[in-house]
Amino acid sequence: MEYLAIIVFAVSTCVTPGPNNALIMASGLNYGVRRSLQHFLGICIGFPLMIVAVGLGIAGLFEQFPVLHIILKVVGTAYLCYLAWRIATAPVSKFSETLGKPFSFLQAAAFQWVNPKAWVLAIGATVTFTVISDSYVYQVLTIALIFMFFGSPCTMLWLCFGASLKTILQKPSSVRLFNYSMAVLLIGSLLPVFIELYQQFTA
Numbered sequence: 001m002e003y004l005a006i007i008v009f010a011v012s013t014c015v016t017p018g019p020n021n022a023l024i025m026a027s028g029l030n031y032g033v034r035r036s037l038q039h040f041l042g043i044c045i046g047f048p049l050m051i052v053a054v055g056l057g058i059a060g061l062f063e064q065f066p067v068l069h070i071i072l073k074v075v076g077t078a079y080l081c082y083l084a085w086r087i088a089t090a091p092v093s094k095f096s097e098t099l100g101k102p103f104s105f106l107q108a109a110a111f112q113w114v115n116p117k118a119w120v121l122a123i124g125a126t127v128t129f130t131v132i133s134d135s136y137v138y139q140v141l142t143i144a145l146i147f148m149f150f151g152s153p154c155t156m157l158w159l160c161f162g163a164s165l166k167t168i169l170q171k172p173s174s175v176r177l178f179n180y181s182m183a184v185l186l187i188g189s190l191l192p193v194f195i196e197l198y199q200q201f202t203a
Contacts, residue, residue, distance in 0.1 A: 006129050006146050014151035018117040019080055019186055020047075021158040023103070026087050026182040028162025029175065031102040040159055042108020044152040047122070048144035050112045054119075055126035055140035073197060076114035080186060088183035116192075121147075 015021075020043050027036040103111065112118045125147070130139040165178065 002129065003142075003146070006125070006143055007150050009125065009129070010147045010150045011154060013121050014147070014154035015157065017185060019083075019115050020111075020118070020155065022182050022186045023083065023087075023111075024155055025158045025162035026179060027102045028159040029165050029178055030090065030162075032166070033159060033163045036102050036159055036163075038105040039103035039108045040152075040155060042103060042105040042110075043112070043155050044148060045105075046109025046112045047118055047151070048148040049109070050118060051122045051125060051144040051147060052140055054122040055130065055143070056137070070197070070200060072114070072119070073116060076116055076119075077194065077197070079114045080116075084183040084186040087179050087186065090179055 024036065024039060024043065027039050125143050126140060129143055130136060133139075168174075
């Protein structure tokens with residue numbers, strides 16, 4: 001296996017903006033690093049588990065039943081739009097503390113299954129960096145572990161960056177503006193999915 005190529009792929013895709021990073025950065029600002037750790041761990045463990053599941057057969061369902069993939073995309077984008085609305089409308093106290101709860105471990109792990117970017121990465125990684133052989137399962141597990149160990153620091157960067165903004169954004173109005181920005185970023189990350197769905201439904 002091309003380990004260096006997989007590492008570069010994992011780092012470059014995990015460090016770039018996307019639904020996970022937008023949500024974890026918003027959580028860092030609104031709840032701090034400590035309260036967001038379950039969210040962080042849910043991403044770091046949930047996504048590699050998703051890679052294993054996809055690599056070991058779930059992706060084959062989409063080949064047999066393409067409509068399932070479309071349904072998942074519709075549900076996923078709708079849920080992400082709902083999350084964007086929740087971020088934008090999160091009530092903030094006069095002490096610039098967001099009222100509410102961050103994602104739990106299970107919520108963050110389950111979120112991977114409705115995250116369009118996660119599906120693209122999971123399928124792309126397993127298709128690109130594996131070959132059908134007796135070591136196929138080993139290859140899939142290796143890819144999952146590489147994403148866990150090299151992708152996690154990238155996610156932590158976004159979490160810490162969000163938390164560091166707390167000292168800058170002291171006013172509730174500033175926190176609200178940041179939350180609006182994160183909501184727009186989250187919606188913006190879905191633009192390719194919206195275009196793809198539009199093309200599928202108008203074809």
